[in-house]
Amino acid sequence: MPSAIRVLLIQARRLPEIERQEQQCFLECGRLRPDQLRCVNVTRDALHPDLLDGIDAVLLGGSGEFSATERYPWTESLQTLLLGAADRNLPMFGSCWGHQTLAVTFGSEVRRDPDHAEFGSGEVALAEAGRHDPVFRYLPDRFRVNMGHRDRVVALPPGGIELARNAQPFQAFRLTDRPIYGTQFHSELNARRLRERLQAYRDLYIDVLGPEGFRQAMQAATTPEADELVYRFLCTYTAHR
Template sequence: MPAPIRVLLIQARRLPEIERQEQRCFLECGRLHPTQLRCVNVTRDMLRIELLDHIDAVLIGGSGEFSAVEQYPWTEALQHLLRAAADRKLPMFGSCWGHQMLAVTFGGQVVRDPAHAEFGVGEVHLTRAGHQDPVFGHLPSRFYVSMGHRDRVVTLPPGGIELARNTQPFQAFRLKDRPVYGTQFHSELNASRLRKRLQAYHNLYLDVLGAEGLRCAMQTETTPTVDNLIYHFLQTYATPC
């Protein structure tokens, strides 16, 4: 019987309740036991390369307070860790801010674009490459997802393959010949947890959306189509032989 997979979750959270919520979300969507998840928070933990030892996959969460456009004291160390994970051929999956950090780390471009911010539930559709992808290929052509971002990827890294889009490109991508994936949307969030996330960061989002826009974003619905996306990713790339 193969050993259980071991996953490193990289977080960028200052709010303890959202940090814990995010951990629960990834545990559930990855169908993981708590003993299978090692968590590191860039705001307080040393980002040592040794964190990758005995790890089968890396997940990168979102961030309500930080931006892939900005530089922080820990940005260089985080990018060094992500490149080291790629050198070890570890599967990586980034959600929202994690998606943007992967794009920037491997040579893409992210911009702050509040005019095209997406909050609440939105529709995306697969590209031709998405239909053929081993992780995304099980999804329907069009599906609804949970969103919460004001930054976005405008240029993919070299070798980047677009898997999903809507009126904005690069809602999901992967790197060619590497098990490195990113989604601008939050496949790990259900409706109630997205509402809690929006409430927790409402002061930040109010500047972007206004009171009425934030109220509409809070009236979100569930997005079950992508509930198993991270589980499929782990099963495809991280299951020990």
């Protein structure tokens, strides 16, 4: 990966400590220096096309407080920014809320589905397309991931290809004609970082999962294969920039 690349991280965070933690997570999993990461938070920052100037790739983080099923004062400007990034052929990778936001922006549906919520560590399997994808083909047929979501993508956007699934479809997808990827699981969270995230939203997760469910979610597993995805994505799609 070129040492001079610049990456834009789009966040939707109200808690300052989690905003900073998420930035650190992407620095770690992308093997980036702090000066390579430009951050914008949709909850307070103006979203305008100039944010894409000098940028080689766009990452979208998760969100413990917002849903891709809802519209907010910043939703339209965020979607305009993402469509503008696609027009510039910028590689994009979304994690959890970012995955759902990319799916909605490019024409699919996301649904609030608490009956199929996933928290803690789980396993997903490569779809056939994943075995041939330039980013996912390095993964084993089944691999561990860290998760935390109540919303899910229920249909692929036009031109979407499923890359991974478990009992739920579309755990990962990409667009056929553009370097745009999403993972429902948190590709930026290793076991330690997942426990930090769960602890930060402890009251919310105990309300959703109950005390025993929260305890189980805190027993996060190591996810070495998934931990490589953001780095492989950046290596694959920024080497020529």
